[in-house]
Amino acid sequence: xxxxxKRIIKETERLAKEPVPGINAVPHEDNLRYFDVSIHGPQTxxxxxxxxxxxxxxxxxxxxxxxxxxFLTKIYHPNIDKLGRICLDVLKSNWSPALQIRTILLSIxxxxxxPNPDDPLAPxxxxxxxxxxxxxxxxxxxxxxxxxMT
Amino acid sequence: MGAKVPxxxxxxxxxxxxxxxxxxxxxxYGLTEGDDLLMSNWNGTILGPPHSVxxxxxxxxxxxxxxxxxxxxxxxxxxxxxNLPCVNPKNxxxxxxxxxxxxxxxxxNTMETILIELRRYMAHPNHKKLxxxxxxxxx
Numbered sequence: 001x002x003x004x005x006k007r008i009i010k011e012t013e014r015l016a017k018e019p020v021p022g023i024n025a026v027p028h029e030d031n032l033r034y035f036d037v038s039i040h041g042p043q044t045x046x047x048x049x050x051x052x053x054x055x056x057x058x059x060x061x062x063x064x065x066x067x068x069x070x071f072l073t074k075i076y077h078p079n080i081d082k083l084g085r086i087c088l089d090v091l092k093s094n095w096s097p098a099l100q101i102r103t104i105l106l107s108i109x110x111x112x113x114x115p116n117p118d119d120p121l122a123p124x125x126x127x128x129x130x131x132x133x134x135x136x137x138x139x140x141x142x143x144x145x146x147x148x149m150t
Numbered sequence: 151m152g153a154k155v156p157x158x159x160x161x162x163x164x165x166x167x168x169x170x171x172x173x174x175x176x177x178x179y180g181l182t183e184g185d186d187l188l189m190s191n192w193n194g195t196i197l198g199p200p201h202s203v204x205x206x207x208x209x210x211x212x213x214x215x216x217x218x219x220x221x222x223x224x225x226x227x228x229x230x231x232x233n234l235p236c237v238n239p240k241n242x243x244x245x246x247x248x249x250x251x252x253x254x255x256x257x258x259n260t261m262e263t264i265l266i267e268l269r270r271y272m273a274h275p276n277h278k279k280l281x282x283x284x285x286x287x288x289x
Contacts, residue, residue: 034156057159060152068159072187082185083162 004032008058011101023105025056033058037069039105041148042113046140047075050148054084054108056101066095067104076136076143078117078126086111087121154257157219161189164260177265179213190215192224192261196269202278204232207285211268213261223255226264231283236271242289244268 012032015025022040027033037054041047053072059065069091071084079087090099090107120126129136155163168179176199182191192213198204210229216222228242236248246252251259251267271277 028156031154031156033153055156055158057156058153059155068162070158070162074187082187083165083189084187085162 007063008033015102020102020106023102023109025101025105033062035101037105039109039112041144042109045113046137047077047112047144047148050144052112052148056105058101063097063099066091066099067101069104069108074143074147076125076140077112078115078120078122078129079111081121085121087119157215157217158189160220161215164262165189167262176269177262179261179265182212194226194261194265196265196272199269199273199278202273203280203282204272204278207282211265213264215261220257220259223252223259224261224264226252226268227289229288231287231289232272233280233282234272234277236268240289 012027022042023037024039025035025037027035035056035058037056039052039054041050041052050073052075054069055072056067056069058067069086071080071086073084075084081087086108088107088111090096090104115129117126117129125136128139164179165181171178176197177194179192179194181189182193192215194211194213196209196211198207198209207230209232212227212229213224214227215224223246225246226244228237228244231242233239236245237243238245244252246255249264249267249271251263
């Protein structure tokens with residue numbers, strides 16, 4: 001395998017030395033572009049108290065293209081689909097090489113605190129979020145208890 | 151060689167290609183359960199190749215990608231009965247030693263590679279006239 005670019009080494013070191021509160025990202029020993037990630041659900045969100053596992057991969061052309069990332073923990077959220085894929089502008093059209101793993105993970109944590117049912121990836125969840133927000137939040141809390149607190 | 155794409159991201163790429171129908175027209179594939187976070191179980195279909203006994207038949211298959219995919223190939227099983235030397239006549243399982251893309255498995259091979267090769271195998275001069283079970287019969 002080709003040597004790991006300096007940029008990725010630096011980012012990895014900084015993630016370990018100055019971790020972001022509530023976020024943990026550790027590379028696999030056998031693939032330093034592949035990270036195990038966990039994100040704590042933000043306070044006062046339906047995901048509070050949950051620890052969500054994600055996986056992150058830095059493709060060959062990173063940072064010219066964004067990291068690939070998805071949830072491994074089931075989550076009830078209008079911008080996250082059944083396979084854990086995330087709809088977030090900075091992971092797509094608004095990606096910039098100036099962004100980093102840590103900024104992306106912070107954006108995902110922020111997305112948990114501010115679901116956006118107007119730009120949905122899970123249409124059924126988004127519909128319920130708009131029509132019955134209280135019920136949707138109750139389901140999100142229930143899924144957090146069932147899937148993210150074990 | 152560049153970065154090694156981990157199993158799950160590789161399977162997501164295959165899923166997206168399958169969903170968009172960017173692949174070969176005569177083969178299709180997708181997840182058996184849309185919320186299978188492990189993405190282990192897949193369905194495939196092959197449209198029988200023309201000028202063979204398989205013409206106009208549609209074959210359904212199941213494909214299982216284990217934890218070591220794509221370092222190791224998936225297991226492939228026909229749902230519809232088919233008479234082919236590489237398929238176990240009792241249960242429809244494809245014998246990996248008899249299909250080159252499985253026996254000489256490469257990391258870059260995909261489920262689409264397998265479906266296309268199976269279709270080519272069906273159309274092979276030695277196989278295209280083999281007597282076949284009644285259409286629609288399953289294992």
